[in-house]
Amino acid sequence: MASSRPARSGALLSTLLILLGAAASAAVLLWAIGDPVFAAIFFAGVLALAAPLLLLGGGRRRNASAASDVAPTTDLSLLRAALDCSEAAAAVTDAHGQILAANEVWQEWFGARGPLDLPLGTDMGALLVAARRDGRAGETGLQAGEIQLSASLRVAGLDDGHVVWTLDRPVANDLAAEAERLVSGETGDRLGLAGVMSLVADPDGNLLAASRAFLLRATADGHAGLGTPLVDLLTVSPEGALLFARDGKNGTPLRIVQVPLTDSAETGPSLFLLLEDAGEFGREGGANINALLEILPLGLALADRDGRFIYLNSAFRRGAGLDRDVEPTWPGDLVVDEDKAAVSDSVRRFARGPSMSGDIAVRLRSKPEEPVAMTVAGARGLGDAAVLLSLKDNTEEDRLKRQVAQATKMQAVGQLAGGVAHDFNNILTAIIGHCDLMLMRHTPGDSDYDDIQQIRSNSNRAAGLTRQLLAFSRQQTLRPQVLQLPDVIAEVSNLLKRLLGEKVSLQVKHGRALGAVRADPGQLEQVIVNLAVNARDAMPEGGALTIQTYSVSADDVRRMGSEILPIAEYTALRVTDTGSGIPANVLPKIFEPFFTTKEVGKGTGLGLSTVYGIVKQSGGFIFAESQPGQGTSFVIYLPVNRSETPASTRKVKETTGELWGSGTILLVEDEATVRAVAERALTRHGYTVLLAENGEAAIEILEREPKIDLMISDVVMPTMDGPTTARIARQMNPDLPILFISGYAEEQLRQSIDLERVSFLAKPFSVQKLAESARDALAAK
Template sequence: MLVAAFIIDRRSVRVPLVEARAVPDYSLLGASLDISIDPAAITDSEGKLLVVNHAYRERFEGLPTPLDLSSDPESRDSLVEARLAAWRDGASCAARIAGPSGALAVEIERVGAHGEQLLWRFPSGDEPDAIVVAARRIAGATGERLASAGVLAALVDDDGLLLAANKPFADRALTGAQRQDGPVRFADIVDIHEDETVQLRADKEGVPLRAVHVPLDPNREGGAGTLLMFETRDGPSLANSANVQVLLEMLPIGLALVDRDGRFLTMNKAFRTAAGLPAGSMPSYPGDLVAKEDKAAVADAVRRNARGPAMAGDLAVRLNHQPGEPVALTVAGLRGLGDAAVLLLLKDNSEEAKLKRQVAQATKMQAVGQLAGGVAHDFNNILTAIIGHCDLMLMRHTPGDSDYDDIQQIKSNSNRAAGLTRQLLAFSRQQTLRPQVLQLPDVVSEVSHLLKRLLGETVQLVVKHGRDIGPVRADPGQLEQVIVNLAVNARDAMASKGGGTLTIQTYAVRADQVADLGSDILPVADYSTLSISDTGTGIPAAVLGKVFEPFFTTKEVGKGTGLGLSTVYGIVKQSGGFIFADSKVGAGTQFTIYLPVHRVEEGAAVPAKPVSKAGDEELWGTGTVLLVEDEPMVRTVAERALTRHGYRVLTATNGEEALEQLDGGHAIDLLVSDVVMPLMDGPTMVREARKTHPELPILFMSGYAEEQLRKSIDIANVAFLPKPFSVQELAEAVRKALAQKADAN
């Protein structure tokens, strides 16, 4: 089996759209992708094709990139957002993409040894096109079975064009020229008599036919389509034919027939699935399927269509098994089908609704994260000014002065506020991480002593470790903060019950076990898992979906900032992991964190130990520093701080002023600049400056994370100083940047 799975089919060899690389082996990847019957492709981070499988080639003619599959602006925006989310979070999805052959669903996963590629999958079973499926079956084996019972069948779209027909209808209704000339208008091949019988024009000697109209998918973009079945006036009644059930079962949407008294006659498997009914069961009335508030509306619609003129209409109803998710129920009148007077259509849109909820939740969290990151950035500027002025004032005071303690208190509170902004940056995945390769049991052991003191005597701590747990790559300090935050929340949840048990478990989850879970969010891979569960009061289901949102808290006023779980969420996602919450009121809550197993490469460099901070006497220096900062309060603090440490400081409020200073003949030893500024931002200014001063050292100041900035800026030989910073930290960063320049020379 394994050998057969990796035989290389030369038709699926790498698409020649990118420059060849020695690694990875795209031929092997192409052969592996061909195992999937669904279209699949691997692209780079920007969506450029690297390799595709046969299903992708056959379904998307011309080999467009995944981002070019739709010409609809809204669908293209959804694809772009899904790509960005997958690159950031590891996985993403999008639904109802207007593709070249109907609506598409897409699943995107970040893959590769270094996470440098994106895997795009287009599952064909998520959203079948009822019209396309019905046309294929009517022209195929199902149409032949109907023909053997003497039933003529044809499929007509909303524009009156004949889409498909079984052989008896085509033989009797179409001439040779009409078969060759392309689509035929149904009105051009039939005559309708006053008694509503139908005469085929090409079959002048034939007897008139009775027609049964069956409307298909009403939710399909571009029209519903109608299936027409014909029987002769003197022939056996179609209503008594077993082929009615065959017809119902062949369609991918839920169909049911109701008699004039409003009772069910029959229904197909798709209808039972959509209605949440067990196999073989059938209620008496359609109203038995819906919530109490919708029973009257359904009964009235069935009664009107059963006894009045034949018509069709949609109702928004809530089913008993899914009362929170309204669905569309189509009620259509039938004539000429025996006891059947009403046709009900119900589409199972549970997967579509699930995808929509996932996309909406991911979009909301992304938007809130961007807002939180922006707020944190602005607060960091303010806190930089406050902390800097406190440092300058402390230089003029000594312990024991009347103002010294007050200044220290201001600085202490400012540092606490800086901690809150770091939590906001953690949620928005814009904080600076220092990842290391580590083992989860070691991290739990390090923090367990602190947890015992935090939890108190009323809470029992139980720690369990599994076997064969792979290493993960994460920031150990941030991972400890995740465990502490979850443990403190668990302690508070158990306080009202007088205590309880907090259980921390680490264990390995293999890729085949992930596949068995069937999660639409968790990509199939090997994970090291951390589970933290308590025996507290639990979280209500209505609240569980909001617990990771910032500033949302279930605690009393004044007892929580609402940033604890949002910080946990951000740290886990920024570390490439996934977190899930499961809770039952009265029984407790469990948080499960999946971190991908890190494959350590041979010969990988060991991270250097951090260098201890220099003393104040080592921070004095000489040289000219060009300081570029649009915030006056931050610019003033930085200027005074650098001047006090011996530097000559030139200032500019934006990038254009800075370039004028550089061209003014001044010998600049170091450029210190903010990143986000009006008119011309820091990176743009630096690129222009490097054209005339290629060796100029750069120190960027920013309230955003260093990792995020390095990815977006892509400028070599620059240093970063995160805001808020103290006077000493600024002096250290400047001294280090100048020292690196001296070493290079």
Template sequence: MSSRPLIQDLLADAPPERPLAGALGGVALLIAGALLIGGLLWAAGGAAVAIAFAGGLVLVAGAVLFLGRRTGETALAEAQPATDWALVSAAIGEQEGTAVIVTDPSGVVRSANAIYERWFPDRPSPGQLPEDKAGTAMMQAAVRDARRDGHGRVERLERRGLAFTLTVDTAGRHADHLVWRVRLAEGSNLAVDAARLLTGPAGERLGEAGVMGLLLTGAGRIEAANRVFAMRAGGRGDAIIAGRDLGAFMALEPDGRVRFVREETVGGALRLVQVPLDPSDGNAPTLVFILDDEGGAANGAQDEGHVETLLAMLPFALALADRDGRFLFLNGAFSRAAGLPEGATPVYPGDLVVREDKGAVADAVRRFATGQALSGDISVRLRSRPDEQVALSIAGARGLGDAAVLLSLKDNTEESKLKRQVAQATKMQAVGQLAGGIAHDFNNILTAIIGHCDLMLMRHTPGDSDYDDIQQVRANSNRAASLTRQLLAFSRQQTLRPQTLQLPDVISEVFNLLKRLLGETIGLNVTHGRALGAVRADPGQLEQVIVNLVVNARDAIQAKGEAGTVTLQTFSLSAAEVKRMNSDILPVGDYTAMSVTDTGTGIPPDILSKIFEPFFTTKEVGKGTGLGLSTVYGIVKQSGGFIFAESEVGEGTRFVIYLPVHKAETASAPAPLKEKGRAAELWGSGTILLVEDEDMVRAVAERALSRHGYKVLTAAHGEEALEILEDGAEIDLLVTDVMMPTMDGPTLVRHARERMPHLPILFMSGYAEEQLRKSITIERVSFLPKPFSVQQLAEAARDTLAAT
């Protein structure tokens, strides 16, 4: 049962009584008496005496009312009872596996239960639990959620090797106190799990079976121990054991036997069983179990039975093998970790792994069984999961009868997954940087090609022998430019032109294209929800997202070999509905969503997690680049949205895109549709200083601007442009590349603005606009991405001049 209602009751006091009401009642009686006396004075002494008496009485009544009000406020303040924090502590009490903390509005810890004290002896405030900036940011977000919605959550935080989840709820009369609940993450820390095992009910059960257990740090100090060990080693069940060296309690006899120091003359020999929690780390904690060695080798079988009973109780994957490498015992956790069917018992450890790892496992078991009592681990692949690496820990066991080797399996699934994610992120970053660098040079080349095509098309008309060839060159250049944008898309560096739009309008723009792509055998159904909120995104990029998803859906249906259907649906999702979804990824807010559903082959679960990775494809060589879904992912994420995939093999796949609803600050009329411009509208006048280090781009841009009526001065770099300005040239517009050797565009602009503060600026670059705007802090500038056509350059020059 949750303790939140009780805590809220404890922090919320009953409304105080209002002594001010008594004061008002007294004043009312005083006025009634005054009216009676005033009437008698009027009759006896006349109007003057009555009026004087009434005036004095008004002053007295005012004073009484003021004093009564002050007294009432004081009584009201005193009537607020102080919170009984001792009662709160008793209420939150011992909760199994949960540390509970109550903080006041200033963040000070007012109450905490015993588990909190045990896990965090330095009593940090909850805000001090994270040890990194990312954890602190998640904590702050959880507090904001709690202040807004009454509840916040952090899925995983780490502190000093301890991983935990955290929830925070508001409580109190004014909902200004916070109740924090901290729970250990499952399997997050073996040492913490072992300490909980020893100090909890399981430790008591071990003691009843005659087994003493303790957790040792890498330095040999006791981290935790069960009560039986404390009683035998320290003389009392509550003896202070934690933090002390194990050697202080143990004595080594000349014959090699181990005894307790305090039982040196009367106690028997002891047998120690060590279970290293991480054999690959010499400083990792070790779980130690101590048994009374009363019968020596004669009782080996009995001791072995005790050990097997002990290992069966532990939540760690443990097994015993003899000197020949045959399994003697496997606990349930080991069988589950190895992926064994229920009731199956392999003969050798090598039976668990793939053929390539059998020899290494057999050699390791033989070496540890016949050598010194050492431990180590090897990386293997299990037959049940051949694509994943797991750690098989092996330690030599002594004094356990036939058992010579202790084996432990560590499931590296999460670790491997994190490594893959880090490798994927690194690859994405490297590819993004590579794409950005290539895009700059590649776009310069494409700008020259497209520009020269445009200039030639001005001299050729349809029907000329060269017209079709020029158009073909221009079309292929545009395809190359589209490929560059696609490379930038999955690295989230493409230039977006966001607009406020409605998803149904975007779908209607590409509807006919989608029908042609699907063909005659695949149906297309489109349904739109009601009250859809507007979103802000690049319509061209959204069209690319829709086309890519529909093409993938078509390929999945064709692979199934049957006629099928692709369904596009739009719907709205309110913040309340998002909150009920309880998603760890989707923030609470209003969304407009679009789903693309097919009836194709579906995606297997092992592939579903990889579909958004760049260059990952299941299609045949030459039929897929692996950029389609990664491009979709990049565009959606850069637009501030989220995309999820759901699939069932043989049934089909559903992609859902959530875009946040755009809420404009002020309502504005939609922009009027532009008429298709005539060439004459692009003509202009004035002097333009063109700065470009690439000769071919500079030549094309100069000819394009000159053909549209401008006087053009050119410079190959920033220093040459400054010389032109210093010579006194009157410039109406500065058009400059951003990235140039020696002096870049922004530096040139800053120098130019010192001389001409209102000079219009048009930047052109092959890099992504979003990346450049983060580094360019200059105001009142326009941006033209490369590659551009002659018409686009003329339009950009006209619009930049018109904006001043």
């Protein structure tokens, strides 16, 4: 009613304006001609013409006003047609969640239930409130039985009084999703016309998708909800025949073929093909099955009871490496001679036994290097076809398994090597220490001096072997610094020329814009020397050794497609020789400790394992490439370090200074020989030494001794280890300096020891080195 008042006011105003205009025009006409009769006629004519126009305009305004007062109506048929354009389950509800219209997918999945009545594992009412507040809302990870769904809500309508709901399964680009799409679409319809019903079910037997032919046959109304158990739709007769549950025991038996869509039917969905025919499998039905197998992206083939091929689809031919004009007769024709018997036996067993499936590893004639998995399954109800075969390329899976097995073996051997090296370092520490103490009492020229020096020299050689073991197990002590690889190669190039001899030429090539790396320059020199010596031994008649450095960008790594090398920027070092090469069966073992192809007495088998350990401990990666008779290349990738300025690799001569000192030192060491040597060495340099064979004894000494200037402790000890002892000691004396002695890497120990002002001394050590470390630790107090 309020809107009609302005309309009436507008009409009245228009009428008054027309009357005033007509009167004014008649007055002017009367003044001009002086004839009142003519002026009156003119005034009446204007009124006659204006009256219909006024009536027409008012009617239109009244009609418009009346039309505006009538609420718009909803065309539900048009709304349902629009919703059916969506492949997801879609519905429109009012503001309170009452359903107004839903598409066919919604009705197929949920029937007439509204969204608020669906058990999806979340509060749909809260989702509706959020949509009305924000205009839209959504949620993923909803569960409809065994099926995951995602929900999307959007407020719509002139007065925002309606909500559009969309429920859909997450799209996955995999074979199972493609099979579900084919089965529920036109492909499923065409199979149904050929008499083949199809469906996709999860490992628990719940329906994921089905063709219309199956739904019309299995249900009364042609609809089955998402996740419906197949046991509700199918049953088994007392004779073991598969039947539709709605037909009862007198139904027509079904023939069924299960095609797993993943590696195993027990863990992934499967495609099921059903035929409703108890008679012989005719020629027309066989053609339909062949057509089905041809459109599937799986490599599938059919064989009869004798094992002869009946049909091979294109995917199977490609997987087996067959040409178009080649028609194999037996499955054994596809594999190497050694695997023929196993394939023939499997085909005969599954053809005559129960309907089961199994995998066997075979090598194809077209690709004898890498094994593939052949799945053999017994087929029933397919006429002459008794066996279904499929091929799966296991190349990538086998490669990953070998890599994992190799990494596990290297880790286990590394742990063993580290443990052996740790115990051996304790023995060498005692030997070297006693030699140093004896040399303090002997001078050059004494009868025993040379013998003691010989013992000490051999002990240092043994210490070098333990360092190699620790390098392989990535537990040696490194002194990393930021440097440039060309500087390291320049330092060692003169030594390499002497080692290689006259028969082997050395070529060094450096790339541009090389990034700095962080590594121990001395250990990198050892890596280069070890690789060069191995290359020299592989070229007894002479040849060329090329050392090349170049930069590797992140894009280059991405193009490599390596699953081992992380995507980052690297500086690469390639060492290439022109020697005899490494056989393919030996190449995976070259980095294992004590593995060598050299004659007895000419190699320890620790060279390449040491290289491997140093590169890994430096954060890098090493790969070997070789072809027999064409030489070998070792490529080392070290990550680029941009945080610090490269340091010079020139070695600086260390100054020793005075080693004598004073003060009380608490020595904690569980190895008696090491404890005895360290005590004598420190006492000879002026210190008072208190001994503790374990952490508990050390704590007791700290409790009763008021003044201790330094604690020297082993790291690995029984009951209470060194770090635990040090933490308790720091609680009792916060300013106590601590010197750890250990055969393991300093970097590894610092990661596990969260204490400040802690020094490290690597085993085996000499008497002089122990005195220097004690002096430095006391000086830093």
